Amino acid sequence: MTLRVGVVGGGQLARMMIAPAVELGVEIRVLAEDEGMSAALAATAVGDYRDAETVLAFAREVDVITFDHEHVPQDVLAALVDAGVAVHPGPAPLGVAQDKLVMRARMAELALPQPDWAAVADATHLQAFLDEHGGRAVVKTPRGGYDGKGVRVVTAATEADDWFAALAEDAGGGSLLVEELVDFRRELAQQVARRPSGEVRAYPVVETVQRGGVCAEVIAPGPRAEERVRLVAAEIGVAVAEGLGVTGMLAVELFETSDDRILINELAMRPHNSGHWTQDGAVTSQFEQHLRAVLDLPLGSTDAVAPWAVMINVLGGPATGTLDERFAAAMAAQPAAKIHTYGKAPRPGRKVGHVNVIGDDLDDVVYVARAAASFFD
Incomplete structure (x- = not known):
């Protein structure tokens, strides 16, 4: 059947x-x-x-x-x-992904590493947090934010007054999430798949490059990720999946700090932008793995099929013409590139596709991926 x-x-x-x-x-x-x-x-x-x-x-x-x-x-x-x-995933883990304050509280309960944080109900509490953290912090709306939306770096509590007012109007009260402004050297992402019967598999940790709060590039595996970083990232991913009872794909966005800590930034309980490289760069893509996991079928290998994979997001698309008009030129110029499109009309800032390239030399792989993606600017 x-x-x-x-x-x-x-x-x-x-x-x-x-x-x-x-x-x-x-x-x-x-x-x-x-x-x-x-x-x-x-x-x-x-x-x-x-x-x-x-x-x-x-x-x-x-x-x-x-x-x-x-x-x-x-x-x-x-x-x-x-x-x-x-x-799959069920209501309880999805509830953690839906509310950043709940997520921070659950990570604390699981004793997992994360930035210093607080729930702040008004400007007085926000200012107190700022005073304790060098006068700068990150404020987030607990629900609904993505791709840089609902996130602000603030130096004064008054910079979040409109968000406090919106909470009071829409929800009759509530709190914002404030976090320490982490001094990080780069952002990483760890993907894990877990099926209902408990089998778990982790993918190689990757480096993500953000532009304007949106993921622009992913390099797999993360360059210069020493064994300690790889092990810690995988341990964190598995601990989140098992601790929350996640079923399906899980992405844990991470900070690698300037003082060598690995901290949890965000969670996504589904296939994720940081895993698009797996379509062409891993034995089992994140999309196949998600289907296997939610159906409780044996999970596939997460091994990479080449030393390096690079994913470049196509953001916005061409200012004139259509994406379709650029395909042939991109394919002819860079036949090693795999081009994936989403059937979306171009719009500034919109994710309308991505390019994957795999190979033995990272510099060459990056060049080919960027060159292919440039045809869609």
């Missing part, structure tokens, strides 16, 4: 699950937010993921529900579980 996976959310992550699903003989269905989304090839329904009846009706046609994003409300997740639907 064919296994059926239902993905809530029709973005590019759902889109990139389609090919491995076909290869695994898995039937994939997508509940898309709107017509014409990235995963339209597999979209079997269009509806509001915030409506329990809509999601329940979709879930009745599949064997397991998983997600393209972490925004499905807890009451909808609870309704799925109450109806006997297999949901």
